[in-house]
Amino acid sequence: MTVSSLIEEFIFHCKFERNLTAKTIKAYENDFKQFKEFKDVSNLNVIEVDKVLLKEYIRHLYTLCLKPKSIKRKVVVLKGLFNYLEFEEIIEINPFRKMRISIKQEKTFPKTIEMKNIRKLLKYVYEIKHNIKDKNSFKYKSVVRDIAVLELLFSTGLRVSEVSNLKSSSINIVSGYIKVMGKGNKERTIHVCEQESKSILKEYFSLFKEEIQNKEYFFINRLKKRLLKSLLKKKLNL
Structure with missing residues (x-):
C-alpha cells in the first residue's frame, strides 16, 4: 500500500x-x-x-x-x-522503533532582554549605518561589524564569548552555516536563517575580507585583533 x-x-x-x-x-x-x-x-x-x-x-x-x-x-x-x-498490523516493522530522535530546543533570550528593546537597538544602529556617507571609512566598517555581531547574537542565540571566539574558518558566508565551539569544547553547527543577518554578514565579510584574510578570528578590531568579549559586552551594556 x-x-x-x-x-x-x-x-x-x-x-x-x-x-x-x-x-x-x-x-x-x-x-x-x-x-x-x-x-x-x-x-x-x-x-x-x-x-x-x-x-x-x-x-x-x-x-x-x-x-x-x-x-x-x-x-x-x-x-x-x-x-x-x-x-492495526498493516506494517510488521515500525521504522520509528529504537530510533533516537534529538530535536534541539529553541534558544530563548534572557527575560531581562525584551524583544522590543532588541528591535530598537537594531533600528538605531541601522540608522547610523544609513547616515554615514563615506562607505570606505572605518567608522562605516565598524558599524557594519557591530550590526553583524548584534544580528548573530539575537538571531542565533549565540553567547557573547562564542561570537568573540568565532573562527574565520568556521563560517560559510554563502550557506549561512557556522561551526561554534561552546562550553566543554563541544562543537555544534548553527544555521543563520534570517535574511537580514545573512546580508549584513556578507557585507561585513566584503568590507573586512583583506583584514581577516589569514587571520584566525572572524570579528576583528581596528588593530586587526580579535574583538574581545569584554568590548562586546560593553557595546551591549551587559
Whole structure:
C-alpha cells in the first residue's frame, strides 16, 4: 500500500474515531503534505519507508529553517501514523522503533532582554549605518561589524564569548552555516536563517575580507585583533 493511501486512512481514523478538532486535522494534513512531497514519498510503498529515509526527512526539515517546536510536531505526527499502522498490523516493522530522535530546543533570550528593546537597538544602529556617507571609512566598517555581531547574537542565540571566539574558518558566508565551539569544547553547527543577518554578514565579510584574510578570528578590531568579549559586552551594556 502506498504512503499516500495510508495517510488518508489515518486521517479518517483521527477525524471520525478519535474525534480530533478540525484545526488539528488541518495541521496534520499540512504536515503530511510536506512529508509526501519529500522525494515523492507519496507514491512509495509504506514498507520502503525506513530509518534512513526518516532521518533524511528530519535533516531536510532543519534546512527549511523551521523552529524546533515545529519540527518536533511534524515528527510526532509522523510517528503517530506509523504507530497506528503497527497497531492495526498493516506494517510488521515500525521504522520509528529504537530510533533516537534529538530535536534541539529553541534558544530563548534572557527575560531581562525584551524583544522590543532588541528591535530598537537594531533600528538605531541601522540608522547610523544609513547616515554615514563615506562607505570606505572605518567608522562605516565598524558599524557594519557591530550590526553583524548584534544580528548573530539575537538571531542565533549565540553567547557573547562564542561570537568573540568565532573562527574565520568556521563560517560559510554563502550557506549561512557556522561551526561554534561552546562550553566543554563541544562543537555544534548553527544555521543563520534570517535574511537580514545573512546580508549584513556578507557585507561585513566584503568590507573586512583583506583584514581577516589569514587571520584566525572572524570579528576583528581596528588593530586587526580579535574583538574581545569584554568590548562586546560593553557595546551591549551587559
